[in-house]
Amino acid sequence: MSSRTPHVLAIQSHVVFGHAGNSAAVFPMRRVGVNVWPLNTVQFSNHTQYGHWTGQVLPPEQIPALVEGIAAIGELGNCDAVLSGYLGSAAQGRAILEALARIREANPRAIYLCDPVMGLPDKGCIVAPEVGEFLLQEAAAVADYLCPNQLELDSFCQRSPRSLEDCVDMARSLLARGPKAVLVKHLNYPGKPSDAFEMLLVSAEGNWHLRRPLLAFPRQPVGVGDLTSGLFLARLLLGEAPCTAFEFTAAAVHEVLLETQHCGSYELELVRAQDRIAHPRVRFEAKAI
Ligand SMILES: Nc1ncnc2c1ncn2[C@@H]1O[C@H](COP(=O)(O)OP(=O)(O)O)[C@@H](O)[C@H]1O
Numbered sequence: 001m002s003s004r005t006p007h008v009l010a011i012q013s014h015v016v017f018g019h020a021g022n023s024a025a026v027f028p029m030r031r032v033g034v035n036v037w038p039l040n041t042v043q044f045s046n047h048t049q050y051g052h053w054t055g056q057v058l059p060p061e062q063i064p065a066l067v068e069g070i071a072a073i074g075e076l077g078n079c080d081a082v083l084s085g086y087l088g089s090a091a092q093g094r095a096i097l098e099a100l101a102r103i104r105e106a107n108p109r110a111i112y113l114c115d116p117v118m119g120l121p122d123k124g125c126i127v128a129p130e131v132g133e134f135l136l137q138e139a140a141a142v143a144d145y146l147c148p149n150q151l152e153l154d155s156f157c158q159r160s161p162r163s164l165e166d167c168v169d170m171a172r173s174l175l176a177r178g179p180k181a182v183l184v185k186h187l188n189y190p191g192k193p194s195d196a197f198e199m200l201l202v203s204a205e206g207n208w209h210l211r212r213p214l215l216a217f218p219r220q221p222v223g224v225g226d227l228t229s230g231l232f233l234a235r236l237l238l239g240e241a242p243c244t245a246f247e248f249t250a251a252a253v254h255e256v257l258l259e260t261q262h263c264g265s266y267e268l269e270l271v272r273a274q275d276r277i278a279h280p281r282v283r284f285e286a287k288a289i
């Protein structure tokens with residue numbers, strides 16, 4: 001582990017009540033040891049899967065204005081990474097890419113992890129339709145790490161997978177667009193064992209598949225993807241190899257889900273699970289495939 005505490009500019013949603021976007025990722029990232037600079041794309045009362053919410057999408061001009069403010073106090077070069085997730089508009093997405101270019105002037109080694117949160121109306125995750133286009137066409141080309149779920153991977157590849165091997169091929173096809181690694185946070189393919197939750201990591205070094213138990217919930221918790229992307233980036237910045245960061249992330253997220261299930265909560269029990277996030281008791285091995 002490195003001696004300097006890394007800094008991450010995290011640009012995604014904020015919910016006043018509960019956990020999604022920055023409200024799911026910031027506390028766990030800090031708990032594992034990184035400094036987070038939360039920059040909110042929207043401020044909603046609650047996540048969209050409740051079906052109704054209040055609040056607003058924040059103006060895209062805020063992004064360059066806040067980044068310039070940090071530059072003006074001489075701190076922009078301390079930014080080691082940019083994380084983006086839930087966006088309120090495509091204009092915000094473009095502002096993030098401009099901010100990234102500005103940050104890279106100050107710190108050429110800054111990395112960018114993009115969680116391409118797309119609208120999945122069937123699931124109740126509501127994102128402006130233009131955001132999907134922005135993610136497919138523009139963000140993927142610039143990202144160092146891309147963390148889609150299966151449906152987002154399908155959107156990138158414009159098809160659904162036939163098998164696990166096909167998921168690997170689809171994820172590897174994204175490497176050709178530029179990212180160093182692609183983490184598929186949730187796999188779904190014909191023939192997938194029904195008792196397992198599976199994830200995949202692909203990079204130039206290889207392909208790793210990981211399986212953890214599928215837990216039963218009366219309503220599927222939200223924010224799991226945001227927690228996953230945030231912890232993966234945090235562990236990378238702390239100096240772990242992608243495969244090790246992947247295994248840690250799976251274990252820490254599973255600990256949160258166990259706590260959430262134990263409490264019978266709909267919202268993630270991040271505070272109660274904080275020690276388990278920092279020191280997961282479970283361990284899942286990522287297998288090379
Ligand atoms: N071990 C698990 N058991 C049951 N459900 C899980 C488990 N891990 C994650 N989930 C659920 O799986 C879903 C993953 O959603 P998905 O759309 O694939 O990714 P994202 O969270 O990025 O939207 C979420 O509903 C999450 O609550």
Ligand SMILES: Cc1ncc(COP(=O)(O)O)c(C=O)c1O
Pocket residue numbers: 013014015020021044046047048049086117124125126221222223224225226227
């Ligand atoms: C405001 C907000 N942010 C982020 C998300 C993404 O959550 P997840 O991590 O489950 O993909 C959602 C999902 O509905 C949301 O409503």
Ligand SMILES: [Mg+2]
Pocket residue numbers: 117149225226
């Ligand atoms: Mg998601």
